Amino acid sequence: MLSRVQFCVRAAFLAVVGTFVAQAATLEKLSMDQLSQNATSIVRATVAGSYTSVINSTVYTHYTLRIAETWKGVAANEVLVPGGTSGDLRQVFPGVPQLAAGSEYVLFLWKSSATGITHLVGLSQGLFQVDRQQDGSALATRAKIGEMMLDASGKKVADSAVTMVLTDMRSRVRIATSTAVTK
Amino acid sequence: MALAALALPAPAYYHFIHYLNGASVPEKFDLAALPDKTVTFFVSENGPVAFSSTDTFNSVVSQLRQAVNVWNGVSTSDLRVAFGGLENTSTLQNTPGGDIVFEDLPPGLLGYGGPSSLATPVTGGANQFVPIRRTAIHLNRNLRLAPGPSYNETFFMTAVHEMGHSLGLQHTFTSATMSTATTRATTLSRPVDADDIAAISILYPNAAFARLGSISGRVTMGTGSAHLSSVVAIRAGGAAVSALTNPDGTYRIDGIPPGQYFVYAHPLPPDADIYGPWNADGSVAKSSGPSNALFYPGTTNLANATPLSVQSGKTLESINIGLTSRSFVAIYDAGVYAYFNNNTVAVKPAYVNMLSGAATVVAAGVGLGANGSAPGLNVQFLGNSARIDDGGIRPYQANGYTYIALDLGFNLFAGTGQQHLVFSTPNFLHVLPAGVILTRQSPPSVASVTPNGDGTLTITGTNWNADTQLYFDGLPSGIVSLSPTTGSAVVTPPAGASGQRATITAYNTDGQNSQFIQAATPVTYAYGTAAAPVITSISPSSLAAGSEAMVEINTAGFTFSPGQVVVGFGTSDIVVRRVFVLGPNRLQVNVSVAPGAALSNPDASVISGFQMATAVSGFQITPAQPGAPAVIPVFSNSQPGLTGTYAGALVTVNGTNLTTPGTQPTLTVAGQPVTIAQASATQLLFQIPAGLPTGPATVALNNGVVSAPVVLLNIDTPPAQITQIQTGSGVTVDGTHPARAGETLNIVLAGFFPATGTLLTGQSQVSVGGVLHPALSLTPVSGSTWQVTIVLNGPEQFGQNQQVVVYLDGRSSLPVSIPVARADGTFAPTAVTGTDGSDGSETPQP
Incomplete structure (x- = not known):
């Protein structure tokens, strides 16, 4: 353990092993660059509506998107998130975000070549709400995520909320995707 | 506050809750729809497609089996959880169950889980629930x-956690x-932990759960009610148990082990990730929002908090706390880190x-x-095992974050185990249960593994205890011998898969394991190569819906050993009741096919250690046969107070269509005709033939018209025999020398337990006249003969013929009768009235 002399040079962000459990969902933490590079498309869009379907026994909620901008790839006109009600069957998956009709988001999307389903990259990590400010600018934000987050080596890492000026985010995404190395 | 008899537990809100008709309705499995109250989990036969260097699908399955065992092992829950092997996800299944699937998930998402429920609640007055369908x-x-x-x-812990969600549990805040x-x-x-046990037991309570205690009350916020505040009962050095508040601020914490507790109420953190609760129209019922946090009766100062004494089977009522609304939660998501490996x-x-x-x-x-600063921050431990030194709260900054050394x-001289931390500022209180775990040892390590040539291995390491467990990937090894002093153990590894390289991990009961310090370079063991095991035959290979039957499975390439084999039929419509190992490649299993089973061709799989074989679509469920007899192979000793199905025992068995009007049913056990003492369409009473050897025996019934499928009855070892009962002063108890209230009794039993074994007193109880007494000592005499010592200090029953039965892990001895007198030697019977108004003579259940 840490000696009292040594302690101050060690920070609690050191990787943690051994004794943690997952949340309802288990996530790998992705940086903005990783989000951008792993996404097959990135759009700014407003949620126009939603409906559900059952795919391989899983209920998915399809959120249809009214695309305002496409930052990467071919714009997908809907994103699917697991969970929802279809007929008399209702599925709940804690940790899965719910989108609000009429709200504006930046969505980092990933289409599975195996299933054809368009997902959010990293669940809530790939979803930023866009809020217009009084000065006409816009902020893209996501809240701190309470789910279990691991780094690429499987060690637990902390999350924190993300807030970016929308134009800065767009620039960041363009830089990241112009030099993208897909994970 | 007030004490009240324990009422029926009400759901707490860390379940998936719906507010319907003024009631809190949880989502849960309908036990009546589950065979043997058992929910079975299956792993998709389409397993992972990529593994790290030493990992295998067999190892993955072993961990998932272990996770199933965790939830199956909650003794206060009526829900049983089983592993059903591999499944084809297209197999039609009508019985509720659970699926573990491996999918092409997007980057950044590693896994998720949750229940699928019917949108329509089952109505049943106070016991309404929304059934989990899958x-x-x-x-x-x-x-x-x-x-x-x-x-x-x-x-492993991910699997346990996700499985908890899938059984109906949401997040809690108690560590x-x-x-x-x-x-x-x-x-x-x-x-x-206790909170998990309470959570699952509230949904599926059994009688033992009622022996725990409860706390109830109301949390207010200003002049209103606090909805979705978390209320936690916590004791120094022990577990925390919690509940969330109702819309009217009321709460009820059930499942609290007896002891001294503090109670505190706190707001949910912003990232609590609690789903619902939902109103009848599907909308989410809003919480009351952020607040401060307070110990009962309303203080941020632990010294001013009132400890509460929780008693078994009682509810402490009116534990009310008044919170104040705030604009945000000032402190949350605290955690404490320790450091190893330099x-x-x-x-x-x-x-x-x-x-x-x-x-x-x-x-x-x-x-x-x-x-880099924390003005006004105070940190203290709850309890006296640890303390923060004077000047020992030292904030610092690193990489843009502020930490507190x-x-x-x-x-x-105080206890080890989980220690709770109380963080407080002038404006806020935050309690972190189990932030520090005190031990008296450093983490264990594994240094080497060496084959001994006889199938066992010698493993060396450091910081082991007598009860250290040595795991190979996800399965424990069998400990032949272990010396904590020398750090050496001889173990029998679980049966390995061909070419498998298993990681060896030492686990101590204090919670530490060798991966703390060896995650980067663990010691591994290579099993070598062998032919892949296969299933060679399954007989019968089909059963009708509603059947109870024995199925024989023959294999090649396995090395079965009793207790290590799992058989699954790839559908929740079939439950494996019991597996009998007849040889290294031969099994017989009792299976139950649900009456409403879907017609299907499910996979059949056999797993032993890490060895696994699957017969894809290897079994068939055929249409139900109306009127066919079915013997449910759960045999019970019919004599009051006795357990075990040994040769000569009088047993009952239930079933359907066991008799046909106007005919006589016939029954054989191990081929021997048996006289049926009593018979009805749903129950038989018969005596197991004397002299049958221990182990599985076939039970064949003809109900007078049709034969039922054969099932297996396990012939238990003969029960122990009480050979002598003496008082503490050495007087043999007999007709002229009664045992007296208050006396010590030494009971000698033959055939009780091997002399070389180790017994804990908690494993044994003695019933005298129907009154249970804990064993004070268990002493080996010779061979398998032991002496059990008790004191007649209970609410004794007096009379010339009081039955004495000694239990070992619930298994009864043969009974004897002795006279039991009052301390003055008289026998006047005692009128005992139970709390339920009964005469108190009910047979005790050890």
Whole structure:
């Protein structure tokens, strides 16, 4: 353990092993660059509506998107998130975000070549709400995520909320995707 | 406050709750719809497609089986959880169950899980619920990504946590397995805590759950009610148990082990990730929002908090707390870290060896400090095992974050285990259950593994205890011998798969394991290569819906050993009741096919250790046969107070269509005709033939018209025999020398337990006249003869013929009768009235 002399040079962000459990969902933490590079498309869009379907026994909620901008790839006109009600069957998956009709988001999307389903990259990590400010600018934000987050080596890492000026985010995404190395 | 008899437990809100018709209605499995109250989990036959270097699908399955066993082992829950092998996800299944599937998940998503419910609640007055129809755990098919590899404790605990969700549990804030990421302290050695046990038991309570205690009350916020505040009962050095408040602020915490507790109410953190509760129209019922946090009766100062005494089977009522609304939650997501390997590895919660002298741990969390300072922050432990030294709260800044170094001191005479931390500022209180785990040892390690040539292995390491477990990937080895002093053990490894390289991990019961310090370079064992095991025959290979039957399975390439084999039929419509190992490649299993089973051709799979074989679509469910007899192979000793189905025992068995009007049923056991003492369409009473050897015996019934499928009855070992009862002064108890109230009795039993074995007193009880007495000592006499000592200090029954039965792990001895007198030697009977108004003569259940 840490000696009292040594302690101050060690920070609690050191990787943690051994004794943690997952949340309802288990996530790998992705940086903005990783989000951008792993996404097959990135759009700014407003949620126009939603409906559900059952795919391989899983209920998915399809959120249809009214695309305002496409930052990467071919714009997908809907994103699917697991969970929802279809007929008399209702599925709940804690940790899965719910989108609000009429709200504006930046969505980092990933289409599975195996299933054809368009997902959010990293669940809530790939979803930023866009809020217009009084000065006409816009902020893209996501809240701190309470789910279990691991780094690429499987060690637990902390999350924190993300807030970016929308134009800065767009620039960041363009830089990241112009030099993208897909994970 | 007031004490009241325990009422029926009401759901707490860390379940999936619906507000319907003024009631709180949870989502849960309908036990009546489950065979043997058992929900079965299956792994998709389409397993992961990518593994890390030493990982295998067999190892993945072994960890998932272990996770199933965790939830199956909650003794206060009526829900049983089983592993059903591999499944084809297209197999039609009508019985509720659980699926573990591996999918092409998007980058950044490693797994998720939750229940699928019918949108329509089952109505039943106060016991309404929304039935879970199916439940699923989705994992990434690429196990090169976290939480893989599967031998990591992380993978196992992920499975346990996700399975908890799928059984109906949401997040809690007590450091239990179902806690959010920042407040959890469970490990493979202690995979569920009191809060998890309470949560599952509230949904599926059995009689034992009522023996725990409860606390209820109301939390207000200003002049209104606090909705969705978390209320926690916590005791020093022990577990925390919690509940969330109702819309009217009321709460009820059930499942609290008896003891002294503090109670506090706190707001949910912003990242609590609680789903619902939902109103009848499907909308989410809003919480009352952020507030302060207070100990009962309404203080942030632990010294002013009132401890409460929780008693078995009682409810402490009116434990009310008044909170104040705030604009935000000032402190949350706190965690404490300890460091190992020359400070290169951090472990959370902080495991601290209190024998290593003073220690420093590091706390982090939202609101604890900023810019390298933490003005007004105070930190203290609940209880006296550990303390923060004077000047020992030292904030600092690193990489843009603020951390709090905590210098600890210890009371070496106090207990170890989980220690709770209380963080407070002038404006806020935050309690972190189990932030520090005190130990008296450093983490264990594994140094080497060497084959001994006889199938056993010698493993060496450090910091082991007598009860250290040595795991090969996800399965424990059989300990032949273990010396903590020399750090050496001889073990029998679980049966390995061809070419498997298993990671060896040492687990101590204090929660530490060797991966704390050896995650990067674990010791592994290579099993060598062998032919892949296969299933060669299944007979019968089809059964009708509603059947109870024995199925024989023959295989090649396995090395079965009793207790290590799992058989699954790939559908929740079939439950395996019991597996009998007849040889290294021969099994017989009792199976039950649900009456409403879907017609299907499910997979059949056999798993032994890490060995696994699957017969794809190897079994068939055919249409039900109306009127066909079915013997449910659960045999019970019919004599009051006795257990076991040994040769000569009088037993009952239930079933359907066991008799046909106007005919006589016939029955054989192991081929021997048996006289049926009593018979009805649903129950038979018969005596097991004397002289039958122990082990499985076939039971064949003809109901007078049709033969039922054969099932297996396990002939138990003969029960122990009481050979002598003496008083503590050496007087043999007999017709002229009664045992007297208050006396010590030494009971000698033949055939009780092997002389070389070790017994704990908690394993044995003695019933005298129907009154249970704990064993005070268990002493080997010779051979398998032992002496059990008790004191007649209970509410004794007096008379000339009081039945004495000694139980060992619930198994009864043969009974004897002795006279039991009052202390003055008289026999006047005692009128005993139970709390339910009965005469108190009910047979005790050990």
